[in-house]
Structures are given as C-alpha cells and as structure tokens.
Amino acid sequence: AQKITQTQPGMFVQEKEAVTLDCTYDTSDPSYGLFWYKQPSSGEMIFLIYQGSYDQQNATEGRYSLNFQKARKSANLVISASQLGDSAMYFCAMREGSNFGNEKLTFGTGTRLTIIP
Amino acid sequence: ETGVTQTPRHLVMGMTNKKSLKCEQHLGHNAMYWYKQSAKKPLELMFVYNFKEQTENNSVPSRFSPECPNSSHLFLHLHTLQPEDSALYLCASSQDPAALENTEAFFGQGTRLTVV
Numbered sequence: 001a002q003k004i005t006q007t008q009p010g011m012f013v014q015e016k017e018a019v020t021l022d023c024t025y026d027t028s029d030p031s032y033g034l035f036w037y038k039q040p041s042s043g044e045m046i047f048l049i050y051q052g053s054y055d056q057q058n059a060t061e062g063r064y065s066l067n068f069q070k071a072r073k074s075a076n077l078v079i080s081a082s083q084l085g086d087s088a089m090y091f092c093a094m095r096e097g098s099n100f101g102n103e104k105l106t107f108g109t110g111t112r113l114t115i116i117p
Numbered sequence: 118e119t120g121v122t123q124t125p126r127h128l129v130m131g132m133t134n135k136k137s138l139k140c141e142q143h144l145g146h147n148a149m150y151w152y153k154q155s156a157k158k159p160l161e162l163m164f165v166y167n168f169k170e171q172t173e174n175n176s177v178p179s180r181f182s183p184e185c186p187n188s189s190h191l192f193l194h195l196h197t198l199q200p201e202d203s204a205l206y207l208c209a210s211s212q213d214p215a216a217l218e219n220t221e222a223f224f225g226q227g228t229r230l231t232v233v
Contacts, residue, residue, distance in 0.1 A: 004159070035221060043126075043205060044119055045224035091160070104173065105222060107160035 004108035012114050021077040023092030032096045034075040039089040087115045120144040123225035138193040138228045140208030149191040154205040198232045
C-alpha cells in the first residue's frame with residue numbers, strides 16, 4: 001500500500017492565487033514527520049516545510065503553510081499568493097518514528113504545479 | 118545551492134560501460150543517501166550511509182555499487198546497466214541522525230542517466 005498519496009498529478013493556477021496541494025499518508029507509527037519538497041526543472045529537491053506528528057500547530061514558513069489534519073491523515077501544502085517561480089514538482093514525504101536515526105524518507109509521486117501569468 | 122553537489126549532471130552510457138556518479142557535501146552532515154527518481158514513480162531510496170557505514174540497501178541490484186570513502190563523499194558505481202535503469206539519480210545528506218526532529222535532507226541537483 002502507498003504510504004504517501006498525492007492525487008493531483010498536475011495543477012494549473014493563476015498567478016497571485018492561493019493553491020492547495022493534497023497529501024494523505026498511511027502509518028501506524030504514532031511518531032512521524034511530514035515534509036514537503038519542491039523540485040524545479042533543474043532537478044534539485046528543495047526542502048519547504050516540516051510538520052511533526054506531535055506538533056499542536058500547523059507549520060508555516062513564509063508563503064508556505066501545512067494544513068495538518070491528523071485524524072484524516074492529511075498534510076496538505078498551501079501556497080499563498082502564488083508566483084511564477086513556484087512552478088515546479090512538489091513532493092510530500094514522510095519519515096516514520098521507526099526510521100528516526102536513519103533518515104529514511106518515503107515520497108509520494110508528486111504534483112506538477114504550473115503558475116499561469 | 119543546497120550544499121550538495123553531484124557530477125556529472127548528465128550521463129549517457131552503453132549497457133557494457135562502467136561509470137561512476139559522484140556526490141559531495143560540505144555541510145558537516147554524517148548521513149548520505151542515493152535515491153532513484155523514475156518518471157511517474159515515487160522517489161526510491163537505494164542506499165543509506167551513516168558515518169561512512171552502509172546502513173540500508175533497499176534491494177538494489179548488484180550492478181549498482183555504492184562507495185562512501187568519507188562522510189563528505191559518496192559514489193555510485195555503475196556497470197552493465199539496463200535501459201530501465203535510466204532515471205534521475207539524486208544524492209542527499211542530512212545532519213547527525215541522533216538529532217530526531219526536523220532533520221530534513223538536502224538534495225543535490227541529480228544526475229540524469231540514460232542507458233542506451
């Protein structure tokens with residue numbers, strides 16, 4: 001079974017609008033961390049935001065926020081006021097508690113976000 | 118710039134060739150990883166090195182051979198590859214794995230490998 005599911009293979013959003021990228025996860029481990037990475041066409045994976053399973057508040061980093069709904073096992077990324085430079089692939093990833101110490105990240109298949117001028 | 122450098126950026130090799138991918142980081146990280154990214158598939162973890170010791174081999178075929186001579190360098194030696202091995206190979210590093218929370222991995226730009 002997929003541990004990380006991203007159901008939107010592609011999205012087109014008008015510049016300056018907000019966009020939500022969906023991510024659901026599957027784990028029985030009570031301790032886990034959720035990550036979002038951005039991959040531009042140049043190839044590198046850029047870390048955006050992190051949410052720990054015990055964090056009480058949703059994580060925020062500048063224009064990025066993570067809508068963490070633990071009971072639904074969802075960790076959607078919200079990008080406010082989108083910019084042309086936000087066009088990229090976006091990956092949701094999870095590290096489970098049993099993997100703390102060896103940094104094993106499980107990735108979803110990604111969402112390709114295209115910002116339209 | 119993430120601090121993780123991969124060379125070469127692009128590589129085309131025949132099935133009988135032997136080549137190596139190189140990854141270098143000067144972030145003071147002790148853990149390094151190789152990931153394979155194929156089209157329309159999730160990133161697949163291949164190998165994990167902690168403090169130069171291999172801690173994970175994710176059922177990777179023996180035609181891929183990793184080498185970690187020190188905590189700053191990681192190689193992936195390739196030989197007798199198949200066309201289905203064509204993919205983007207990403208290297209990543211992270212800080213001391215004893216630090217539990219929010220230890221994100223820093224990725225290189227990848228090597229785009231094409232096996233012909």
